[in-house]
Amino acid sequence: MSITYFEDKRVFSLDTAGTTYQMQIGKGDYLVHLYYGERLEGTAESVYTYNANIYCPEPMDLPPGTLSPNMLMLEYPASGTGDYRTPCIDVIFADGSRALDLRYSAHRIYSGKQPIEGMPSAFAGEKDIQVLEITLKDTVKDFYVTLVYSVSEDTDSITRSAYILNKEPEPVVLKSALSCCVDIYGGREYDLVRFMGRALMERELIRTPLTQGKLSSESVQGLSGHSSNPFIVMCGKNTDEKNGDCMGVMLIYSGNFTASAELEPHGNARVTAGIHPYGFSWRLDNGETFCTPEAVISYSSYGFTRLSDNFHRIIREHICRGSYSLKRRPVLLNSWEALIYDFDYDKLMSLADAASDCGIEMLVLDDGWFGKRNADDCSLGDWIPNEKKLGGTLANLAAGVNERGLKFGLWFEPEMISRDSDLYRAHPDWCLQCPGRTPAECRNQLVLDMSRPEVCEYLYNSISAVLSSANIEYVKWDMNRPLTDVYSAKLPPDRQGELYHRYVLGLYGLLDRLTSDFENVLFEGCASGGGRFDAGMLYYFPQIWCSDNSDAVDRLFIQYNTSFGYPMSAVSAHVSPAKSHQTERSMPLETRWITAMTGAFGYELNVTLLSPEERKEILRQTDFYREYADLFLKGRYFRLNDPNKNDVAAWEFISDNGETAFVGAVQRHFSPNNCPAVLRLSGLLSGACYDVSEAGRQILTGVTGDVLMKTGITVKYRREEYPATYFIITKEKSVNNE
Numbered sequence: 065m066s067i068t069y070f071e072d073k074r075v076f077s078l079d080t081a082g083t084t085y086q087m088q089i090g091k092g093d094y095l096v097h098l099y100y101g102e103r104l105e106g107t108a109e110s111v112y113t114y115n116a117n118i119y120c121p122e123p124m125d126l127p128p129g130t131l132s133p134n135m136l137m138l139e140y141p142a143s144g145t146g147d148y149r150t151p152c153i154d155v156i157f158a159d160g161s162r163a164l165d166l167r168y169s170a171h172r173i174y175s176g177k178q179p180i181e182g183m184p185s186a187f188a189g190e191k192d193i194q195v196l197e198i199t200l201k202d203t204v205k206d207f208y209v210t211l212v213y214s215v216s217e218d219t220d221s222i223t224r225s226a227y228i229l230n231k232e233p234e235p236v237v238l239k240s241a242l243s244c245c246v247d248i249y250g251g252r253e254y255d256l257v258r259f260m261g262r263a264l265m266e267r268e269l270i271r272t273p274l275t276q277g278k279l280s281s282e283s284v285q286g287l288s289g290h291s292s293n294p295f296i297v298m299c300g301k302n303t304d305e306k307n308g309d310c311m312g313v314m315l316i317y318s319g320n321f322t323a324s325a326e327l328e329p330h331g332n333a334r335v336t337a338g339i340h341p342y343g344f345s346w347r348l349d350n351g352e353t354f355c356t357p358e359a360v361i362s363y364s365s366y367g368f369t370r371l372s373d374n375f376h377r378i379i380r381e382h383i384c385r386g387s388y389s390l391k392r393r394p395v396l397l398n399s400w401e402a403l404i405y406d407f408d409y410d411k412l413m414s415l416a417d418a419a420s421d422c423g424i425e426m427l428v429l430d431d432g433w434f435g436k437r438n439a440d441d442c443s444l445g446d447w448i449p450n451e452k453k454l455g456g457t458l459a460n461l462a463a464g465v466n467e468r469g470l471k472f473g474l475w476f477e478p479e480m481i482s483r484d485s486d487l488y489r490a491h492p493d494w495c496l497q498c499p500g501r502t503p504a505e506c507r508n509q510l511v512l513d514m515s516r517p518e519v520c521e522y523l524y525n526s527i528s529a530v531l532s533s534a535n536i537e538y539v540k541w542d543m544n545r546p547l548t549d550v551y552s553a554k555l556p557p558d559r560q561g562e563l564y565h566r567y568v569l570g571l572y573g574l575l576d577r578l579t580s581d582f583e584n585v586l587f588e589g590c591a592s593g594g595g596r597f598d599a600g601m602l603y604y605f606p607q608i609w610c611s612d613n614s615d616a617v618d619r620l621f622i623q624y625n626t627s628f629g630y631p632m633s634a635v636s637a638h639v640s641p642a643k644s645h646q647t648e649r650s651m652p653l654e655t656r657w658i659t660a661m662t663g664a665f666g667y668e669l670n671v672t673l674l675s676p677e678e679r680k681e682i683l684r685q686t687d688f689y690r691e692y693a694d695l696f697l698k699g700r701y702f703r704l705n706d707p708n709k710n711d712v713a714a715w716e717f718i719s720d721n722g723e724t725a726f727v728g729a730v731q732r733h734f735s736p737n738n739c740p741a742v743l744r745l746s747g748l749l750s751g752a753c754y755d756v757s758e759a760g761r762q763i764l765t766g767v768t769g770d771v772l773m774k775t776g777i778t779v780k781y782r783r784e785e786y787p788a789t790y791f792i793i794t795k796e797k798s799v800n801n802e
């Protein structure tokens with residue numbers, strides 16, 4: 065049993081293979097957090113959870129000196145009744161009062177995790193997943209919060225969400241409704257790791273010691289954003305890749321969010337995550353329920369590597385859905401960095417011909433195929449192929465590509481509208497805009513009001529018409545600006561605070577319909593690169609364009625940082641031109657290839673301009689990729705060398721059975737008169753013997769996994785700009801091997 069209720073101690077224990085999460089119905093029926101860490105036999109003692117403290121308010125139903133809410137480790141803290149740390153919930157009742165005092169009222173444990181209606185959430189898959197529901201009730205009002213926990217034993221993670229139910233006769237207004245809280249004893253001993261950054265340099269890892277006050281990763285842009293990510297990690301001061309404890313919290317959500325760690329004055333830390341309260345309010349009429357997005361929480365006492373592995377598996381096996389989630393993706397060529405808007409039928413066919421010679425399996429036509437779009441200033445919303453430019457119908461174009469042995473994929477940016485579009489001329493009120501104010505443009509475009517069913521219906525109809533009109537086997541779903549002027553012509557003034565979340569719900573509803581109707585189409589997410597790289601999107605799309613920065617050296621950093629929370633099956637990466645469009649840095653083809661080999665690999669350059677030798681080289685690359693694609697898609701991923709600290713960045717993919725590994729290494733900086741870089745491998749079978757080849761040349765035979773993991777392999781410095789190499793490590797097939 066992964067969930068146990070110890071009745072004598074009133075303790076709930078959520079056990080995974082390696083971890084335990086415990087909470088207790090404590091004094092006064094407060095639901096207090098007891099423990100989260102390595103697997104625990106027995107129940108934790110609540111030694112530190114019942115202090116009353118000087119100048120801290122106490123509840124009047126308990127004897128004086130029993131406890132102060134401000135000192136409790138709480139599972140779902142409410143505001144207004146004496147806890148001054150970040151609340152999970154803040155409510156205004158019809159009488160204007162804003163105090164909530166949540167105490168335990170009931171619980172149930174059952175098998176079979178249910179999806180959250182209208183929102184992405186982790187699914188059980190083949191496994192039987194246990195669920196715990198704990199209902200808290202306000203001490204005065206007919207108002208309830210049901211906390212839902214589910215346990216994923218094999219990925220050492222638990223999920224959390226909260227269902228908020230108003231049974232008061234009058235409506236209430238939620239001002240904040242977060243997904244989870246984990247209170248941690250001794251917060252001064254912790255660092256917070258966040259993934260911040262900016263467009264073209266997304267998810268930079270920032271590790272900050274906790275000091276009194278609050279550190280957060282958050283977005284108020286209407287999407288998870290380039291500059292923050294809904295994934296944070298709390299870790300010990302000495303935690304590194306292989307050692308030390310850490311806890312990750314990830315939201316399965318794509319809109320405004322906050323994920324924060326607050327060190328309160330007495331030294332404990334509160335970690336919370338959920339929808340950002342900025343601009344949020346939600347009216348709940350009598351009998352209505354609001355459900356928060358789901359959060360995934362995981363703990364590792366073996367450093368970041370194990371934590372990442374947990375998140376990789378839960379995303380790959382319990383969040384990504386659809387026929388492509390665990391299936392090899394075709395090697396694609398995207399037209400964007402190859403042709404931008406400058407294409408016609410002949411150019412696309414030449415590209416397809418050259419791509420086919422290179423062993424590429426799909427041509428993706430990016431922006432510019434619809435309306436009259438030849439620049440980024442028009443036609444978004446008019447999802448009608450520009451047959452003049454394409455030299456005929458889309459079906460004809462797709463057929464031409466198919467005849468050349470390639471699949472065909474197409475780009476859309478559905479959530480947007482250009483002022484210069486037929487859609488805008490017909491429905492100027494369909495975009496987000498405040499009365500009397502000209503909405504701000506960004507990349508010459510406005511944002512559609514995705515909370516309106518008729519907008520989503522229009523998009524559903526126009527996109528499905530395009531997808532049904534031709535043999536389209538892949539869709540790139542782009543989104544190129546944050547939200548402004550967040551006001552809907554369809555919502556009453558007192559419900560405008562619901563719009564940010566309703567936008568996301570509208571989007572999820574649309575994605576649900578399209579991805580189920582076109583279940584064999586491979587969908588890829590994108591938001592000016594990696595501006596919406598989150599687990600919410602990964603529920604609909606198994607892969608996301610990781611960044612618009614396809615410079616291989618910059619990608620070393622971006623992909624390294626992204627891998628802390630997200631699996632390489634989700635990280636879309638392409639070989640782009642020799643001289644990077646983004647940085648103008650020149651890099652060898654080999655380096656661009658080695659860096660781009662993830663579970664979602666492709667090319668993004670004009671292959672017609674390459675020399676015959678380069679094309680031959682690409683053919684060799686794509687053949688190699690096909691041979692090891694399973695490793696890149698489903699293998700465990702280890703960060704071997706941090707590019708921030710090492711001249712040679714390196715990483716490893718290894719099969720689940722530990723028998724085959726790929727190691728990629730890029731010398732991102734030349735350091736003269738230096739020793740070779742040593743890469744200590746991970747995940748091999750200690751007693752087994754392995755052969756090692758470097759760039760196709762055998763360099764070692766019969767070396768034990770133990771030796772490769774403890775002493776490593778070496779990468780020599782080369783007096784060149786950004787050279788790269790790769791190793792294949794294969795277990796020998798001798799009978800004596802394990």
Ligand code: DGJ
Pocket residue numbers: 400430431475542544590591592593609612
């Ligand atoms: C932004 C994306 O990130 C690019 O890859 C490309 O699709 C452009 N949009 C097209 O407008």
